[in-house]
Amino acid sequence: MELLEGMLGRRTTNGPFRPEAVSREHQHLLMRVAAAAPSHFNSQPWRFVLIENPQTIQAIAEHAGQSMQELIGRGIFFERYRRYFRFTQAEMDERRDGIFIDHLPGPLRPFTRQIFSDTGLKLMRQLGVPARLGEDNRKLVAGSPLLMAVLLDREEYRPGELSAFYSVFGMGGAVVNIWNTVGSLGMGIQFVSTPMEIPERWQAIQTLLKVPDNLELMAVYRLGYLESGDKRPSIDWSSRHRKRVAQYVFREDCTRPETEG
Structure with a gap:
């Protein structure tokens, strides 16, 4: 039951x-729990880099921000x-x-429906929203005591072949095992996704981590022990x-x- 409760209570730390x-x-x-995940022919294609060096964490935080x-x-x-994106509780309940x-600075709340328009984007720039979000993101990563890079062995991860699917499938299982374990340790975890969206930023992180040609950097996560209470970033969901x-x-x-019973 503890395992089931942990899985059903799994959450991301914002x-x-x-x-x-x-x-x-x-x-x-x-x-160890990552290594317990299933993989195709027990290939175990995952590799991890555990990062505690403050200078490295700060550098990755700058790229994230x-x-x-x-x-x-x-x-x-x-x-x-x-x-x-959902902007009302009713919309969320339906979808x-x-x-x-659900968590925005006061000046932005009346404009949620215009967020995707040119007018909304212009307003966000005027209010300094991009800079605020960037700084929030930088601080979250910079304040994390541990970062974890997840990589795949290119001998197994060969895009265009079934081996790529098998490798990603196995890596997903390994990461989910980690995600389902952190809660029992009083820890949290969050995907540091934004550098992946900007190719030059992602390449800079690969260079920073000295990723060799035989490995493919797939993701970076931040981990640490949880604060008491629920302190949220200025813009959150x-x-x-x-x-x-x-x-x-x-x-x-x-x-x-399926019919729900």
Whole structure:
């Protein structure tokens, strides 16, 4: 039951972590649960870099903050991901997917519906929203005591072949095992996604981590022990809703949605 409760209670940490270092014991436990994931022919294609050096963390944080500012300022973020945004509780209750923008500074609240328009983008620039989001993102990463880079072995990860799917599938299982374990250690985890959106930023992180030619950098996460309470960034969202069973499960074939009992 504890395992099930942990899986059903899994969440992403959008706020800050406590400043103390993650113990080596906990770091190695996370690596062991990652290694317990299934993989094609037991290939175990995943590789990890555990990053505690403050200078490296600060450098990655700068790339995260600058990429966030650029994504928002140029409108790239909203253009790519507008279909996931929900602005009312009723909309979230109906769709039960995407992210609910439920935490905004006062000046922005009347303009949520215009967020995807040229007028909305201009207003956000005038109010300094891209810079604020960028700085929030930089601070979150910079204040994380541990970063974790996830890589795949190119001998297994060969895009265009089934091996690429198998490798990504196995890597996903390894990361989910980590995600489902951090809660029992009083820890949180968050995907540091924005540098991946800007190719030159992502390349800079690969250079910083000295990624060799035989490995492919796939993702970076920030981890740490959780703060008490629920301190949230100035602009934040909720994504705890999940689709109802009848919205994503079918019985026998794809024409008959499952009946919820």
